[in-house]
Amino acid sequence: MLYDKDSFRAHYGEATDFLRRYRLPRWDDFPDLEIYMDQMIVLINRYLSDQETDRPVTASMINNYVKMRLMPPPVRKKYGRAHLAYLVVICSLKDALGMAVIEQMFPPGMEGDVLRERYDSFVENQIKACHFVADSMDSVAVPLLDEEGSSKRIHDLVMQVGATANITKALAAQFARQKDPEDI
DSSP states (O other), rough: OOHHHHHHHHHHHHHHHHHHHOOOGGOOOOOSSSOHHHHHHHHHHHHHHGGGSSSHHHHHHHHHHTTTTOOOOOBTTTTHHHHHHHHEEEEEEHHHHHHHHHHSOTTTTTTHHHHHHHHHHHHHHHHHHHHHHHHHHHHHHHHHHTTTTGGGGGHHHHHHEEEEEEHHHHHHHHOOOHHHHOOO
């Protein structure tokens, strides 16, 4: 498969720049008041808009996550920081890990400081992962894009990114099963 190297270089630069600046909200960035479902949907979709998903969060999705006990139910039809944290995690990881692994990492009973610390750790690890992926891609792509005739080999980068996604998904699921007995 042949690629237009200049076009790919521009798109590649945008993608790695995005990864290096991408940030999810931290716990303290969430509103410190209870909100209704429609307000929560607006916030969550705003928080996750940079993930380039074509599937916005809906009320039925949230209701299903509550029914599946992946997140706590609302209190008098209102949602707080804990709900926002669970939703950011679920929506960020569901395609890569699946609900069972997410539930192991973020059990629905967490609350208070435990949830706050776990969520902020998730955000920090998301940042580290974005930088790691950008740096790893650079190690393959930059020499490739500088090479003469490399437009024929850009598919190598595409295959490596796909293989890496597959491998890291399997490792994340395997590591998640290795819970500390003292962990929640």
